[in-house]
Amino acid sequence: MQNTQTSLIIDNLKLVHSICHKMNGEYDDMFQTGCAGLIKAAKAFNPDKGYTFSTYAFPIIRNEILMSFRKLKPIVYLGTPVKEDDEGNMLTLLDTFASNENVESDALESVEAQHKINLLKSKLSQKYLSVLDGLSMDLKQHEIAAVTGLSRPYVNKLIMDMKKIGKLIDKDYQTGSKSRIRRLGKS
Numbered sequence: 693m694q695n696t697q698t699s700l701i702i703d704n705l706k707l708v709h710s711i712c713h714k715m716n717g718e719y720d721d722m723f724q725t726g727c728a729g730l731i732k733a734a735k736a737f738n739p740d741k742g743y744t745f746s747t748y749a750f751p752i753i754r755n756e757i758l759m760s761f762r763k764l765k766p767i768v769y770l771g772t773p774v775k776e777d778d779e780g781n782m783l784t785l786l787d788t789f790a791s792n793e794n795v796e797s798d799a800l801e802s803v804e805a806q807h808k809i810n811l812l813k814s815k816l817s818q819k820y821l822s823v824l825d826g827l828s829m830d831l832k833q834h835e836i837a838a839v840t841g842l843s844r845p846y847v848n849k850l851i852m853d854m855k856k857i858g859k860l861i862d863k864d865y866q867t868g869s870k871s872r873i874r875r876l877g878k879s
Contacts (some may be wrong), residue, residue, distance in 0.1 A: 697734040700745050704730060707746050711753050722757050729756030812858055823850045 708726035712719055733749035741748075773782040813821065819842070826836035833851070837844040 697731075700734040700737065700749075701727075701730055704746060704749060707749060708753055711750070711757065715754075715757060717757075717761065721760070725757050725760045726753045729753035732756065812854065815857060816854070820850055820854060823847055824854065827851070 733752040
């Protein structure tokens, strides 16, 4: 059994390379983490199930790398000192958010964001709007699927579509061009 696992790992190192090349990040770290996922897949693989090892290992390797990305997200605390004021006192991140200049720019950004959201909503059918409502309530995809009666993969597809449209709206908004985005979904 040990020789089978070893040969699976050695024979599929190129799979780890191909996954790492499709992702953004430090290649050496991703490759190392991907190899750990490959080992995990080799230990759990059952050839009697009827699928190839690479088909089985691909999502395990990819998810292992993605999990390492999630662990690396920095945590920023509002009480973190970030700069000194004119009198030499350390200002925290919360202090910089509370300054008058930031309040005005935050309000302006909030108005722009609301305008973009309204523009996005005008381009969406009812299915998309129900998914967007679920997202605004911080529901997870499987919870949105349960509430809307849609499948979880379909909910994911709708979210990806909305992200693409959101990027186009943001680009049009920044350039000042008229939005040429068609309506998503049937009414």
